[in-house]
Amino acid sequence: MSDSPMANPQRGSASQRGESFVESLSAYSRFHRAQHWSGTFGEFLRTVIPNNSRQLARTSHEYLWDMLNWYGRPDANGNGPGETAGAKELFKRELYGIDEPLGRVVDYFKASAAGSDVGRRLLLLLGPPSGGKSTMAILLKRGLEEYSLTDEGAMYALQGSPMHESPLNLIPASLRAEFRDTYGVEIRGELSPWARDRLEREFEGDFLRMPVERVFLSEASRVGVGTYAPHDPTTADLADLVGSVDLSKVAQFGDEGDPRAWSWSGAVYAASRGVLEMIEILKVKREFLYLLLTLTQEKNVKVSRFPLIYLDETILAHTNLAEFHKFLQEKENEALLDRMVIVRVPYTLSYNEEARIYTKLVSAAPAFRDVHLDPHALRLASVFAVLTRLIKPEREGLDLSKKVRLYAGEAVEGFAESEVTRLRSEAPEEGLTGVSPRFIVNSISNAITRSDKKSLTSMEVLLALKDSIENDARMDAKAKKLWIDYLVLARKDFYNRWVKEDVHRALFASFEDEAQQLLDKYLDEVEASLDHREVTDPITGESRPADERFLRSVEDKIKVSDSGKLTFRQEVVRKAMVAYKAHEKFTLNSHSRMREAIEQYLFEERRDVLRLVTSAARPDDEARKKISAVQERLTGEYGYDEHSAKEALSYVTTLLAQE
Helix, strand or coil: CCCCCCCCCCCCCHHHHHHHHHHHHHHHHHHCCCCCCEEEHHHHHHHCCCCCHHHHCCCHHHHHHHHHHHHCCCCCCCCCCCHHHHCCHHHHCCCCCCHHHHHHHHHHHHHHHCCCHHHHCEEEEECCCCCCHHHHHHHHHHHHHHHCCCCCCCEEEECCCCCCCCHHHHCCHHHHHHHHHHHCCCCCCCCCHHHHHHHHHHHCCCHHHCEEEEECCECCCCECEEEECCCCCCCCCCHHHHCEECHHHHHHHCCCCCHHHEECCCHHHHCCCCEEEEECHHHCCHHHHHHHHHHHHHCEECCCCCCCEECCCEEEEEECHHHHHHHHCCHHHHHHHCCEEEEECCCCCCHHHHHHHHHHHHHCCHHHCCCEECCCHHHHHHHHHHHHHCCCCCCCCCCHHHHHHHHCCCCECCECCCHHHHHHHHCCCCCCCCCCHHHHHHHHHHHHHHCCCCEECHHHHHHHHHHHHHCCCCCCHHHHHHHHHHHHHHHHHHHHHHHHHHHHHHHCCCHHHHHHHHHHHHHHHHHHHHHCCCEECCCCCCEECCCHHHHHHHHHHHCCCCCCHHHHHHHHHHHHHHHHHCCCCCCHHHCHHHHHHHHHHHHHHCHHHHHHHHHCCCCCHHHHHHHHHHHHHHHHHCCCCHHHHHHHHHHHHHHHHHC
16 A cells, blocks of 8 residues: 555665665575485584584474564563563464463463473364464464474484474383483483384394484475365365375385385374464264364374374364354264363454454455555444444443444543453453454455456445445345444444544644643642632633633543543543653643544534635645645655545534534
8 A cells, every 4th residue: 555654655765675675685595594414313412402402302282382582582681571462472472362361272272381281172162254263373383384493493303204303212121211401301202113213123132323304394395394284174184184005115115014105194193292273174974073182182192003092282173153153963972072262262352453454454464555545444344344243232321332432442432441351241242243354455455356446445445344234145134234323323423523634733733732722721720629629710820710611621522521520630630640750741642532532622623614625626825835735744654645634624513514
């Protein structure tokens, strides 16, 4: 998107940006230039193990937990978000507004790494489509790949092993207690049939000669990262997970039980020591689920011709609500559910976070590259999206618009910030249904494709969403009407306020100074009122009581009731005192509700001037200059372009005419 503040466009010439990118690539290469190593197991014990025993004996869950903390590590000055918060940093790069589900995922890895029974459970992400489940899995896989390139994430394996199994598995059971006493770590793995066969056949059982190498996790190379996506459940073959006899090699080796005649291409082998992503897991046959859950719980799989095969990997699965509800209806699945840790991943209920999702999506879409979106277009679409995900409140004085604002962290008269937690607990299903981010972005993309302009306004976005709803064959007439009503609600309760504020600020260049003066006056009058003392009138110089009429005219703009005015005023004074003690000035940004009240007060005072300037059919030179100045400020300071600035002025004119 060009010139849009939400798109955060790059500055400088193409050559400068290119040079900057090359520098970024060079820095990345230097940072991730991993040290390759190979040698015998004897050399590995002498040169690698002594200083890295704990690191090299990690389970998959421990490795994943260390990787998450590596991303959230403190900076050079020792500043960091803390362990649990830091572990979310990997996800927070691309996932917005689902902090609670991310926290539960992080808690799963933390508990698993600590050795609790949680590590013997399959992690299942459950939620609506386009809610972030797949992205979470992708980020985990990318994180593992990048971490394995670092010194902290160094991983070693038996050279050539299809399961890239730990070299420590070579140590005989009778010597493992001595190894633990020497290096302080426990060996928990067992050699695979493939490794046992090679050890006996090529090295005559001398495990010190067995070759070892450093490996780097990679989904493309099938090392430590595996993915399984079910096709037709009726034809799905378990061999996709655990492999099968390779008939082309049976003739060569003469025995179907020879490990060399087995195809080790199954997804569980690729994911060994890392993570296996199971897409739409509940669509697979029950035998698949039992195999995966046994693997998670017992860390082994059983296939024909071989004893139990030890595999240590983390299984991350995800599915949609429809499949989950179908799964719940079958009683025989209860035992399977007991062996899963289920984390709900709903849509975000904060329209600000939802707008960040759209910004990310449109920034990556070619259709938006040369298109300007006005500053409220994505926020307005996000308000509509959140409305479709909410349950209508039954509490007195609370409507959907107020609920949207509360969930976005905005102050709402009559409701404390703590109410948000209570509201969420009263409606745990919120966010599991409603419009998806993909639906919104597709609608806007269609509007851009049909338009001959390189600019899209908020109102045009609403029309695009209305068109998509009306033409959606999946929705019945009742659902369509409800969603269109939400579009109207988003426009009336949110966009109208936003666009009027923009035009008002653009019209009055001295707005910030005037607003601060009004705030100072309000504070002086409030302090006098609370202390029951008089103030000196700045014009007459005479003493007078606090101007209660002025105070109430400001407070009425944000609907502070007469019974609630004392509490509100005490809160304002308290925040002003906090700023004063910190040697800071109490400004409009210090109190969001006071800012809103002052802005509305100024707007009401100058409504007639605004109406005159914007509605003149044939404006004179003075009015024309003011209109031009407003448009210039809208484009230069508030994120509009010429087209959207004209539309905003026209729309505000219509609103004023109706008032």
